[in-house]
Amino acid sequence: MIILAVLLVGLPVPLFVAVDRVVYHFESRDTFCIACHLHERKYKEFTVPPGQEVSLAARHHTTNKVRCIDCHKGEGVWERLGVLTIAAWDTIIYFLGMHEEPQHMRFPLGNATCLKCHQKDLVPKGAYATKYHDLTPHANLPIRCPECHVAHPHGDPKLDFLVQARVIPICQRCHPTMFDAAALATPFPLLVTTMPRGNAPAL
Structure with missing residues (x-):
């Protein structure tokens, strides 16, 4: 019983770390993000020469090479957990053919x-x-x-x-x-x- 209790309490932490590492491996590449979000046409706005940006995100990308995940990762354990939860749900509905591009952030940046x-x-x-x-x-x-x-x-x-x-x-x-x-x-x-x-x- 004690062993079971220890497992129930201790497993979530290494599981969270493992999932986070795997997901972050993919998220660290902008090409992974635009497979579902923004798409190629929108992403091209981020790859313009400096001085031709049309959005704040593009300015960050051209001047400091800021990636999608640098802003959308979620800071701290609870924000990161929230982002991962939404990402998991989005993945499920995407493969079920029910995905629609959100018009606003469901988990606002802090x-x-x-x-x-x-x-x-x-x-x-x-x-x-x-x-x-x-x-x-x-x-x-x-x-x-x-x-x-x-x-x-x-x-x-x-x-x-x-x-x-x-x-x-x-x-x-x-x-x-x-x-x-x-x-x-x-x-x-x-x-x-x-x-x-x-x-x-x-x-």
Whole structure:
């Protein structure tokens, strides 16, 4: 009985490690991912010369050789377990001929995924800085990086691929009067430089 209990408690850990190693062996190649996701046409967006990118994901790939799995692996045991569970289910329905390409992530990326490389970009510089990440009051807001920095939709490289239609509503959670009808028609950099101060709730 004791041996059985030890096996039941101890087996999941080496089993998880073994499965993770096998799956990661395949996932580490982008060609494996595009067999089911993105497909060749979409993947070509990632292989353009630097300066011709149309999405944030493409910029990461061309400038730093970031692979699919570098962002989609899941950080920590629980995130990784969640990713593996979804991947297992997707594999089953794919071979049953029931697979449809998801329109959004069912297991959203957490900040830890981005902070592996971008921790140095999140150093607050005070309450009167001009960039979002430099403003001290923004440091502890419960906003995930990918809520603003979406990776795959096309965007303007001059705006670091920020999609105005996504970012503005997020700003308005705390700054409800930040953008009026006239401001919404202006280019995004102007919206940033004309941000009114003092109308956000205390944090």
